[in-house]
Amino acid sequence: MIFENEYRTMQNYECLSSCISNYLIFNKHLIKGSDIIFLGDGFKITYNNDTKTINSNMYSANTKFLNNYNIQYEDGQLEERSSAIQFLEHAVKKNERLILKVSTLNLNYNRVFNQTDDSPHYINVIGLEGNEVRISDGCVPTIVPSKFEGLVLLDDIINSWEEKHYKYLVIRDDYIKLENINIKNIVNVKVQEGISSYLRGGSENNFYYGYDAIKRCISNLYELIKNDNFYVYILELNYELRVYGFFTLKNILLDKMKDSGISQNLCFAYEEIIKRWNYILMLLVKLGVSKNIFLLDKLKNKINQCNIEEKRILEELVLFWNKDKCED
Structure with missing residues (x-):
């Protein structure tokens, strides 16, 4: 066995x-689990402005990886x-x-x-x-x-x-294509593409992407807080943010940073960003209970501050992987 x-x-x-x-x-x-997510283009966050839900390509990245690399x-x-x-x-x-x-x-x-x-x-x-x-x-x-x-x-x-x-x-025990490719180089390119896409954000047909997804999600709370079922909605949203990719992908990125020779200071700084997001998500649940508009303002400000610092770190990472790609 x-x-x-x-x-x-x-x-x-x-x-x-x-x-x-x-x-x-x-x-x-x-090939680590984090490699699979990036190789399957899983680092994509989407907010649906119609259903008010947030999701990612994290789970579908698994089958995309298997299919793209001919793993039976x-x-x-x-x-x-x-x-x-x-x-x-x-x-x-x-x-x-x-x-x-x-x-x-x-x-x-x-x-x-x-x-x-x-x-x-x-x-x-x-x-x-x-x-x-x-x-x-x-x-x-x-x-x-x-x-x-x-x-x-x-x-x-x-x-x-x-x-x-x-x-x-x-x-199946058949990984022929994996024998003939440089996984490390491909992963580095995919990480850079994923981060760049997140920073670029954007919207189309009532879907918001990357950086703009979380901004739109939070701005909508000012209307949704008036609804009777706001607490139930917040619990569902918190679950989506934690489980469906938004929060998990940050840990996956940190894992890849530690594997790639990123400076300890930058890794530590991103760990602190993850801790701040964890606190923000706990505040989100408190908001669901209290429906306090002042707490929502506080939450929005903390997210804005966190986004600014996270954006700075992510831009440094893009430069790092660009430099690494040029040297290869």
């Missing part, structure tokens, strides 16, 4: 790219519990690179899952021992993201898998 063959769970910042990355690393392709995979789902168990057991015994889409509702290997609703999550299945299954989770959603590799009751995993209709991915 895979866990017996020097498989190691590496910690990442998005669950599906983490699963894919850990299998690629197992096969001696040193099977994307499917099963109908019944018995066939799902049989499929899982067969895949693990055959050393298949199996990824399950599960619900956090029934996961219990970390207490953080007790605080979540029925959110989708991805895990690798790397072994079987009696009535237990050995799983690999490189993105446990703790306050400081962590990892888990160990045994969990098979019934618990099947129950979680059932909530997501037994959906799965199998990554």
Whole structure:
């Protein structure tokens, strides 16, 4: 079984790219989860002014990466519990690179899952021992993201898998194209393009992008705060900002900065930006409870100040990767 063959769970910042990355690393392709997001053009933030929702390309970047780099995979789902168990057991015994889409509702290997609703999550299945299954989770959603590799009751995993209709991915052991390309150079170009796109912002057909997405999102709160369901909306918005890419992508970028020889001072400065955004998102929830217009003004000012400092850092990063590209 895979866990017996020097498989190691590496910690990442998005669950599906983490699963894919850990299998690629197992096969001696040193591609991190953050690389996958950038290679799949995931560093794109969009605000829909009609639905008042914010999203990113972070999740779709995974399949775009697989398709663009000719990594063969099977994307499917099963109908019944018995066939799902049989499929899982067969895949693990055959050393298949199996990824399950599960619900956090029934996961219990970390207490953080007790605080979540029925959110989708991805895990690798790397072994079987009696009535237990050995799983690999490189993105446990703790306050400081962590990892888990160990045994969990098979019934618990099947129950979680059932909530997501037994959906799965199998990554095939065939990475021919990856042998012939310089991943580091391509990632550096994609990082620069992603940051430049974020700074450029813009809008089209009531969609706002990058830097302008969060500005439009916050400015709309002055109207939305008058609605009776404002608190519910704010909870949903906070979830979108934290989970659907806006906040996560900042950690993914920081991870790439640390890998790329960026100065410690600049990395530290961006870590501080991330902490400030975390505080801003906590203020957002308080705003939902209080509906206090003065708190909204305070929130807007903090976001403006944070945006100015973040923009300065991102512009320095673009210059760094431009210089790096010229030297190559």
